Amino acid sequence: MQPFPGRIDSKLPHVGTTIFTVMSRLAQEHDAINLSQGFPDFDCAKELRDLFCTAINSGLNQYPPMAGVPVLRERIAEKMQRLYGSHYDPEHEITVVPGATYGIFTAVATFIRPGDEVILFEPAYDSYQPAIETLGGKAVFVALELPDYHVDWRKVQAAITPRTRMLILNTPHNPTATVLCAEDMRMLEAILRGTDIVVVSDEVYEHIVFDGHAHQGVARYPGLAERSFFVSSFGKTYSVTGWKMGYVCAPRELMAEFRKVHQFNAFVACAPVQYAFAEYMQNPAPYLELAAFYQAKRDLFRQGIAASRFTLMPSRGSFFQCVGYDAVSDERDTDLAIRLTREHGIASIPVSVFYNVPRYEKVLRFCFAKSDATLQRGAEILCRI
Numbered sequence: 001m002q003p004f005p006g007r008i009d010s011k012l013p014h015v016g017t018t019i020f021t022v023m024s025r026l027a028q029e030h031d032a033i034n035l036s037q038g039f040p041d042f043d044c045a046k047e048l049r050d051l052f053c054t055a056i057n058s059g060l061n062q063y064p065p066m067a068g069v070p071v072l073r074e075r076i077a078e079k080m081q082r083l084y085g086s087h088y089d090p091e092h093e094i095t096v097v098p099g100a101t102y103g104i105f106t107a108v109a110t111f112i113r114p115g116d117e118v119i120l121f122e123p124a125y126d127s128y129q130p131a132i133e134t135l136g137g138k139a140v141f142v143a144l145e146l147p148d149y150h151v152d153w154r155k156v157q158a159a160i161t162p163r164t165r166m167l168i169l170n171t172p173h174n175p176t177a178t179v180l181c182a183e184d185m186r187m188l189e190a191i192l193r194g195t196d197i198v199v200v201s202d203e204v205y206e207h208i209v210f211d212g213h214a215h216q217g218v219a220r221y222p223g224l225a226e227r228s229f230f231v232s233s234f235g236k237t238y239s240v241t242g243w244k245m246g247y248v249c250a251p252r253e254l255m256a257e258f259r260k261v262h263q264f265n266a267f268v269a270c271a272p273v274q275y276a277f278a279e280y281m282q283n284p285a286p287y288l289e290l291a292a293f294y295q296a297k298r299d300l301f302r303q304g305i306a307a308s309r310f311t312l313m314p315s316r317g318s319f320f321q322c323v324g325y326d327a328v329s330d331e332r333d334t335d336l337a338i339r340l341t342r343e344h345g346i347a348s349i350p351v352s353v354f355y356n357v358p359r360y361e362k363v364l365r366f367c368f369a370k371s372d373a374t375l376q377r378g379a380e381i382l383c384r385i
């Protein structure tokens with residue numbers, strides 16, 4: 001094809017290919033153990049696969065209702081009530097979407113006008129800033145505080161201006177594996193009281209909180225729920241990241257605006273998958289058991305590298321483990337991640353890429369949503385470095 005003859009005025013001039021794609025590709029090229037991109041290397045439940053096939057073979061293959069299949073929305077409402085004591089009306093306040101990333105992008109597109117400011121915590125999951133900037137908004141960063149990546153709420157308060165329209169929250173947090181506690185949520189509730197700020201709360205790891213703690217999300221806090229889009233992902237909960245399916249819950253007035261955008265964007269999410277989830281969700285065991293399942297993997301991986309020269313940081317939720325590497329190398333994390341993949345056959349994610357202006361704090365992120373054998377092999381390699 002001939003090159004485009006005009007001028008390309010990129011909306012995202014500094015954006016390249018996502019680090020997840022880059023590192024997974026490199027891992028494949030070098031036949032390395034891939035602890036970089038966050039996805040399970042094991043299959044989902046057979047029952048769920050069978051339900052999907054049954055839905056397809058039952059002819060449930062045409063457009064579902066725009067907001068999602070009603071029975072699935074009802075199940076989601078029941079779950080939100082049971083888990084968080086929050087009431088979302090399935091008719092008006094729950095929308096099934098093709099993935100959490102889409103839900104977040106659509107929420108941003110619904111509210112952000114050129115010049116509007118959106119507060120982000122950094123390191124930030126990599127889709128937030130491009131979503132904001134594609135819409136002409138401005139990302140305002142509040143850095144999480146080392147050594148444990150906690151939030152300094154005074155800095156959040158100080159970041160709010162008359163242009164602040166939105167704040168994106170993420171707990172459990174990717175990439176740092178920290179979680180917000182009840183006190184954090186109360187602080188945020190107090191800071192936002194009396195403002196028009198909308199919260200987009202990325203809670204895709206809501207079921208992966210460790211050490212007996214309860215997940216603290218916006219739905220538990222009326223002062224936050226009334227201004228929030230709660231976003232979850234079936235991909236994380238049921239180990240089907242490739243099915244790209246999630247849902248969004250928000251008060252009726254916010255959701256009405258969200259649906260105006262959604263209906264002209266994706267319009268709907270895949271129908272047969274929705275019927276499969278509606279059936280599968282009747283049994284809460286798979287999501288209630290998820291934290292223990294991943295905690296065992298976290299502990300296996302941590303024990304495996306305890307004797308290495310890497311320093312273990314806390315992993316309180318999600319399926320990630322961050323490590324410091326002061327004793328291993330003086331390289332930048334971006335260089336080290338590439339070298340470890342090429343020379344040692346183990347792929348990770350450099351955390352500096354999740355900062356607007358990279359901070360080379362010498363931290364790598366490893367994903368432990370992998371089979372035990374893979375984690376053991378990965379840990380053995382790390383112990384030799």
Ligand code: PMP
Binds near residue numbers: 232244245
């Ligand atoms: N938010 C965070 C924090 C994530 O880690 C991910 C997953 N990879 C997503 C959103 C995207 O979820 P989905 O695949 O459902 O779009």
Ligand code: GLN
Binds near residue numbers: 036037174
């Ligand atoms: N969220 C996953 C991770 O953090 C990857 C998703 C993606 O590849 N975009 O690794």
